[in-house]
Every structure is written in C-alpha cells, then in structure tokens.
Amino acid sequence: MTLPRIAVDAMGGDEGVQTMISGAALARRRHDKFKFLLVGDEPRIKAALDAHPQMRGASEILHCDDVVSGDEKPTAALRRAKTTSMGLAVNAVKQGHAGAAVSAGNTGALMAMSKLSLRTIKGIDRPALAALMPSLGENDVIMLDLGANTECDARNLVQFAIMGAAYSRIVTGREAPRVRLLNIGTEETKGTEQLQEATQRLRAATGLALSFDGFIEADKINRGFCDVVVTDGFSGNIALKAIEGAARFVTDLLRNAFTSSLRSKIGFLVSRPATELLKHHLDPNNHNGAVFLGLNGVVVKSHGSANATGVANAVTVAARLLEEDLTHRISADLAELGETRLRSSARANAAGKVDREAEAEADTSEGQGA
Amino acid sequence: MTLPRIAVDAMGGDEGVQTMISGAALARRRHDKFKFLLVGDEPRIKAALDAHPQMRGASEILHCDDVVSGDEKPTAALRRAKTTSMGLAVNAVKQGHAGAAVSAGNTGALMAMSKLSLRTIKGIDRPALAALMPSLGENDVIMLDLGANTECDARNLVQFAIMGAAYSRIVTGREAPRVRLLNIGTEETKGTEQLQEATQRLRAATGLALSFDGFIEADKINRGFCDVVVTDGFSGNIALKAIEGAARFVTDLLRNAFTSSLRSKIGFLVSRPATELLKHHLDPNNHNGAVFLGLNGVVVKSHGSANATGVANAVTVAARLLEEDLTHRISADLAELGETRLRSSARANAAGKVDREAEAEADTSEGQGA
Known part of the structure; x- marks a missing residue:
C-alpha cells in the first residue's frame, strides 16, 4: 500500500x-x-x-x-x-x-x-494521550490517559482500555493485551467509585480483544506485569512524571557517586559500556511520541x-x-463493546450490587494502605 | 524532660x-x-x-x-x-x-x-499519612497525604499544608518550610477545582509558619525545590509508589548492565564504594517511618x-x-489560621473571583500538558 x-x-x-x-x-x-x-x-x-x-x-x-x-x-x-x-x-x-x-x-x-x-471516533467520548514506557518485560507498556482529561468517569476508563489495547496489539503483536487499572491497592474495594465501576464493566464485558487483570499499583508499572495501564489524566500525568523524575534522580545520584573519588571514576570508565546501555534504555528520546487516541x-x-x-x-x-490502521481497529472494538454491553448490563442488574457498594464505601472511607 | x-x-x-x-x-x-x-x-x-x-x-x-x-x-x-x-x-x-x-x-x-x-486534633477534619523522601536538596522532603484519604477537598489540603509544615520545621529547622501543591502543571489554571481553591486559600492566609510557592509537578518532587509536597491521598500514593518503582527499575537495569560482561563486572567491583553509597541513599529502610498527622x-x-x-x-x-511536641505545634498553627481566615475571606470576596474561574474552566477542559 x-x-x-x-x-x-x-x-x-x-x-x-x-x-x-x-x-x-x-x-x-x-x-x-x-x-x-x-x-x-x-x-x-x-x-x-x-x-x-x-x-x-x-x-x-x-x-x-x-x-x-x-x-x-x-x-x-x-x-x-x-x-x-x-x-x-x-x-x-x-x-x-x-x-x-x-x-x-x-x-x-x-x-x-x-x-x-x-x-472523536463514534463511541468515544473523549480522546486520551497515550505513551510507551520502558519495562522489564518483553515489550514496552502503554499508559493512558497522561493528562488530556483531568477527571474521568468509568465509561471514559473503559474506552481508554479499549483504545490502549488496540494500540498495544500493534506494538506487541499480542491478541489480547493484558490491561490493568492504576489504583492505590489491588483489593477490589480500593480506590474511587469510578475505578470500581470501570472494573465491573470490564469484568462483565466479553468478546473484547483484551485480557483485563484488575488493578495495578504505581510501583509495578514498569515490571512487565501488564501491557496497558489505564488511568485518569491527573493520576497518569502524576505517575508518568514521578517515574521520569525518579529515574533522573537515581542517575544524578549515580553520577555524583561515580565522580566522588578517583577510584570510582576509574570504575566508571571501565564500566562505561554498561552505563551507556543504561543511559540508552532510559533516554526519553527512545520512547518519544505520545499518541492522541480516539x-x-x-x-x-x-x-x-x-x-x-x-x-x-x-x-x-x-x-x-x-x-x-489504528483508527479502524478502535472502531471495530467499540462495535464489539456495543454488543457486549447489552449482555453485561443485564447481568449486572441481576447481581446483588448494592451490598458490595456499601461494603466498599465503609472500607475506603477508613483508610488506604500506603 | x-x-x-x-x-x-x-x-x-x-x-x-x-x-x-x-x-x-x-x-x-x-x-x-x-x-x-x-x-x-x-x-x-x-x-x-x-x-x-x-x-x-x-x-x-x-x-x-x-x-x-x-x-x-x-x-x-x-x-x-x-x-x-x-x-x-x-x-x-x-x-x-x-x-x-x-x-x-x-x-x-x-x-x-x-x-x-x-x-483528630481540633481544627483538623481528617488525619493524613506523611513520609520523608530523599531529595537532591539539603534536607528530605515531606509528602502527604500518602493514601489515608482517597478524595480531598480544598479545606483538607490546606490543613495538610499546615501539618506538613509543622513536621518539616522539626526535620529541617526552617522557620517557614517551602510548601507546594502537587499538580499536573505549574500554571494557576491547571488541575482540579480543589487544587485551585486550596491555592487561593493558602495565598490569602497570612501569618502561617510556611512559605507557599504554588504548584509542583511530580518530576520535581525529589529536586529539593520545596520542603513539603501536599496532595490528596490517591495522587500521593500513586506518586510515592511510582517513585519507588522507578528507582527500583533503574537499579535493576543497572545491575543487569553491570553483570552483562566481564569488563562491566570489573568496573562494578572497582566502583563498588560508589554504588554502595547509591544503595544506601535509596534504601527505603533509611527513610522508614510514615507518620499519621493530625x-x-x-x-x-x-x-x-x-x-x-x-x-x-x-x-x-x-x-x-x-x-x-508535634501535636501542640499543629494546634498552635491551626489557631493562627483561624485568625487569618477571617481576614482572608473578606479579601477573597472583594476580588473579581468569577472571571478567573470561568477562564480556568475553559482551559482545563480542553487539555493538559503531558
């Protein structure tokens, strides 16, 4: 073509x-x-x-x-x-x-x-900013939204999951990229109402070309446990910048350490190929190019x-x-969601939803693990 | 005593x-x-x-x-x-x-x-979890809340600022610790309503034993630009864990790089004192002890x-x-705030507040820098 x-x-x-x-x-x-x-x-x-x-x-x-x-x-x-x-x-x-x-x-x-x-594409309420980040896994991890939407509801988060997975399929070649929602704990009761509702929707949806694995905490983003991290734009921006800042902080400390004595300077010179490799891996230029999805x-x-x-x-x-052809892929997935939504909302209504919400509220208002 | x-x-x-x-x-x-x-x-x-x-x-x-x-x-x-x-x-x-x-x-x-x-202490609506974090500045930086309160309003954030400053005075000896609000940009119009209202309140308050310097982005937390970073518990937990995760990610990469060849292994041995220093600086045990303030x-x-x-x-x-005697210090500062609040609310009413809010809303709904 x-x-x-x-x-x-x-x-x-x-x-x-x-x-x-x-x-x-x-x-x-x-x-x-x-x-x-x-x-x-x-x-x-x-x-x-x-x-x-x-x-x-x-x-x-x-x-x-x-x-x-x-x-x-x-x-x-x-x-x-x-x-x-x-x-x-x-x-x-x-x-x-x-x-x-x-x-x-x-x-x-x-x-x-x-x-x-x-x-926006039909079926998408708001576009999201997505970027590739380095990970210890086989492939880069995609995180979105990174700041396009300060506040997001459950519907936005579900749409971000679908868009992120479509992008990840292109990058990783996986049929069903592993998607997680960024949260401050992995227990089902943790986090905001929006996160809990988005979880319910993603668990209920069938036929989506993604594998939804629940929540992930911010210290695991780069571990390679998942392919797509979904979050609102405020938290995503905080997480992205915190990671960039911490990586720079560590490399600054390392530079200071290496120049602190003659011995360490020599060690630095000898191990230069290793530190160059690290530098290459962390250079933001090698992960440049954030995409507006949707x-x-x-x-x-x-x-x-x-x-x-x-x-x-x-x-x-x-x-x-x-x-x-990312745009068409997202549209196709949204059409799929439209079909599953009818099935899943019937199911959610049948389940005893009220009990779970009351319990969740009691727990989150009392305190969250740090 | x-x-x-x-x-x-x-x-x-x-x-x-x-x-x-x-x-x-x-x-x-x-x-x-x-x-x-x-x-x-x-x-x-x-x-x-x-x-x-x-x-x-x-x-x-x-x-x-x-x-x-x-x-x-x-x-x-x-x-x-x-x-x-x-x-x-x-x-x-x-x-x-x-x-x-x-x-x-x-x-x-x-x-x-x-x-x-x-x-809680009289005048504090909710306690917050605060921790010391390493920085490139002269002293550790205090961040709060780290997860005790998933959602916070402007009033909570102002109280966190006062509590964090009281803690920082003990740690740093500074008369007026430099306090910032964590946000996704430093422009006044960035972020949530709560952040903008908290900014107004902190700017209007006089006589507090802190110096309020506006917003800080998550990549600057460890740079030593401020002594106290104030945030809601959700974002604070995300930022803290993202920093911990990124620091571990970089040190893991470094370890891989150092063991990738005989030459780099030798370099590592020679520069061991330097890397030990880095390890010491990053060891979470050396910054252990999060405090429930308030x-x-x-x-x-x-x-x-x-x-x-x-x-x-x-x-x-x-x-x-x-x-x-942290508890009494916080109480004393709150009494001070009670007095300034009367003065500052009179001033806020006098200012043309409506124009600024409308402008802020137009800008934040359109997109935030990544």
Whole structure:
C-alpha cells in the first residue's frame, strides 16, 4: 500500500526547525517510503532541507508565519487554528492531505485543535494521550490517559482500555493485551467509585480483544506485569512524571557517586559500556511520541525537548499507526463493546450490587494502605 | 524532660517479632533514654529480648494473643481494637501509658484504629499519612497525604499544608518550610477545582509558619525545590509508589548492565564504594517511618518489610515527634489560621473571583500538558 503523507509541524518544540527536519529525515532513512508535508516558515524549512537532499524530494512545504507558543492557553491558540503551523498540520489530516500529524508544540493546544478539527471516533467520548514506557518485560507498556482529561468517569476508563489495547496489539503483536487499572491497592474495594465501576464493566464485558487483570499499583508499572495501564489524566500525568523524575534522580545520584573519588571514576570508565546501555534504555528520546487516541486521524505529540532521534521516533510511531490502521481497529472494538454491553448490563442488574457498594464505601472511607 | 514511652506493636509486619524488637533495641542504643511498651505475644517477645538485655530493662510487656493480619479489612480489624497488639498499642497512647505508637501492620487498620481511638486534633477534619523522601536538596522532603484519604477537598489540603509544615520545621529547622501543591502543571489554571481553591486559600492566609510557592509537578518532587509536597491521598500514593518503582527499575537495569560482561563486572567491583553509597541513599529502610498527622497522639507506620534498621528509624521518628511536641505545634498553627481566615475571606470576596474561574474552566477542559 502507499503510505499517506505525514504532516510535520516544523515550528513546534524547543529545539527548532532543524531538529524537526533532521528527525523526519532520520525516520525517512529508516523507511524510505515516508512522504512529508512540512508546515511552517518556508525559508527556514528550505534551509534545513539543504542538509537532507533525499528528504527534500519526498516533501512538500506548506508555508505559514504564525506559531503557537509554548505557554499559550489552548483557548487562545484555538482562535488561530487556520493560521498556525500546528493548526494547519492537524487540518491537513482532516482534509485528507496527510494521514497523520506530528507536532512538538504546546500539548494542550495540540489536543484542543485535534479534538475540534478531527472530532472523536463514534463511541468515544473523549480522546486520551497515550505513551510507551520502558519495562522489564518483553515489550514496552502503554499508559493512558497522561493528562488530556483531568477527571474521568468509568465509561471514559473503559474506552481508554479499549483504545490502549488496540494500540498495544500493534506494538506487541499480542491478541489480547493484558490491561490493568492504576489504583492505590489491588483489593477490589480500593480506590474511587469510578475505578470500581470501570472494573465491573470490564469484568462483565466479553468478546473484547483484551485480557483485563484488575488493578495495578504505581510501583509495578514498569515490571512487565501488564501491557496497558489505564488511568485518569491527573493520576497518569502524576505517575508518568514521578517515574521520569525518579529515574533522573537515581542517575544524578549515580553520577555524583561515580565522580566522588578517583577510584570510582576509574570504575566508571571501565564500566562505561554498561552505563551507556543504561543511559540508552532510559533516554526519553527512545520512547518519544505520545499518541492522541480516539480521534478520526492520527496525531502524535513529540516531546518539546526531543532531539532528532526523538523526533524520528515520533514520526515512526505516526507511520506505524497509519500502516496498521489504528483508527479502524478502535472502531471495530467499540462495535464489539456495543454488543457486549447489552449482555453485561443485564447481568449486572441481576447481581446483588448494592451490598458490595456499601461494603466498599465503609472500607475506603477508613483508610488506604500506603 | 523525661521522654514518654513508645508503644511498639511487636506482632505487625512481615519480618516478625525479632525484627521489631531488634529495631527498637537499635534505636535505644542510639538514644538510651528511650523506654518501651512492647505489645504482643509475651513468650515470643521475651525470647526476642534475650538478645538485648539492656533493652529488657527499659521495656514493659503487654501481652495479647490477637493480631491484625495484613490483608484484613479495616472494618473487620476495628472490631478487635481491644484485643489485638495493634489496637492495644494505639490505646496505650490514648490512655497515657505511652506517648507514641509504632506498628508495621496493616496501614488501613492502623489508620482506622488511630482515628477512632485518638480522634483528630481540633481544627483538623481528617488525619493524613506523611513520609520523608530523599531529595537532591539539603534536607528530605515531606509528602502527604500518602493514601489515608482517597478524595480531598480544598479545606483538607490546606490543613495538610499546615501539618506538613509543622513536621518539616522539626526535620529541617526552617522557620517557614517551602510548601507546594502537587499538580499536573505549574500554571494557576491547571488541575482540579480543589487544587485551585486550596491555592487561593493558602495565598490569602497570612501569618502561617510556611512559605507557599504554588504548584509542583511530580518530576520535581525529589529536586529539593520545596520542603513539603501536599496532595490528596490517591495522587500521593500513586506518586510515592511510582517513585519507588522507578528507582527500583533503574537499579535493576543497572545491575543487569553491570553483570552483562566481564569488563562491566570489573568496573562494578572497582566502583563498588560508589554504588554502595547509591544503595544506601535509596534504601527505603533509611527513610522508614510514615507518620499519621493530625491526631491527638503520635502514631508511626513502619513499612511491613522493613528490617531492624528500618524499624529503628521508625522508632526514632516517633521519639523525635514526641520530643518536639508535634501535636501542640499543629494546634498552635491551626489557631493562627483561624485568625487569618477571617481576614482572608473578606479579601477573597472583594476580588473579581468569577472571571478567573470561568477562564480556568475553559482551559482545563480542553487539555493538559503531558
């Protein structure tokens, strides 16, 4: 098949046009079928393309002067959806001029523009931001939502589970990815009402292409026990950033330890290949490319400070989701859920639901394990 | 002054009576004025004391047969508050037979028993679980709540800020500890209504012995930018466990990297003092002892899997909070808040509050930065 083009917001991100273009060129060297629509300041894009002649042949430039700034409010950015590089990149997906958009700009603005322009898939109430994270298991783990929705109800969480599983099937090749809900304990009575209701719904649903394994605590996210971690955007953002911060904290301590004496400096030099391996594994550029799931089109957020390797990874994520037709996969799974919901709600009504809720409430109001 | 006794639940925790007694004995070797009330199975406690003759002289034993199990529901445990080692240790504080209680048992049960028996300080609606965490700054950072309250309103968060600051003053010696609210962004419009209202209240309050610096994101918790991180129990538990999990993940990767080749093994041996330093810094036993703040009495939770060093640290935390009279400090600060509240609410009414709220809502509903 011919892969549709990827629209790249060349102006977003802290690292500038050159990094975005170099990143896209790097992705293209890995997969030479990629074609691009580069959106932004034409003279600067052309200058950046001088270093990548083959990339130039695979690219079209869509000029614009306006750029969404990093600290701009989504409401303000939305008003300039038709004139900014970010807005035009997203719009190219809507118009069918590109199959996917990649931007390293303001996350809130990108979310708002994507939602308004592409709309959510039928059956999805809210899109979610999903990212791949390293794990000790065989494959990366997907976590969502990472901040698109501060508060979520049970219905949102169930939809996130389905979208995350669809993404995970592409990444892992598993028929039924192992899905868990992030919670502060694994007992059924732990956590919020929303989590308990989402658990009931996921347990009751049959025929979904996922295996629901209950709750997972935040210290187990990277252990490889599951493929998809589902959470509301507030907790997901806290968990993601806590993990990033702790990983940096440990590596900072390690650096301090290694430079604390001549002996440890020598040890560091000798073991450099090992520490380089660690650095590679933890480098956020190697896991760059968060995806807005649930939209009629693929939109990928590259980290604002990503280098060319990071941008190349984000572009590759976009291309892969296009090739594997993520959007249609999610729609198919939702249709499946629609059928099972009729069966499962009949069952839930039959069960003695009230007793369990009363018990759960008594326990959670008294205290949660730390 | 004579330090009141510390009641130790000798039966809680995964490591058994010997670890609890050895831990208490270790704390006593550091500070020989400590005296203990050891609660649990007398023959086993006596056997454990055989190895610590000096400790024996400083201890009284309160025998009981019943123990709260680790997976027991708080509601079930509460019914046996008068017969279990945990319940009797807490009750000893209530009766004035001890100044503080330490337990390594079921967190939810300990919270429920402490709350019911000791009641909250006047002016505190709900107690919170607080712990010290390592940081790159000069002192440890205190985070609360870590799971005692799944959902919190603005009033709870303000109370947590005051309690956390009182604890931090003891630990850091700072007159006005730097307090921040955990959020998914630092802009004023980010996060939940509760966080925004708590911010307004903390900014408006004057005369509190703390310096409120706004929001902090989860990747900055350990950077040393603040002394107290305030959050609801759900997010706090997620953040704490995510940090613990990520730290273990990185050290696991490091171990794998170091054993991946002969060269890296040699490097590891040479740099062992450096890695031992790292291990020491990250060992949870060195930060053991979470405190239930806001009760009429000091209750400290030792981690279930803590070793004797960990238990000794938890006992030392309890003793320190007793010596420094944490409970009265919190009461004094609350009295101060009562006075400022009158002034600040008058001011908040005068300000154009409605505009800001409408703007905040528009922005947060659209998307949050990841």
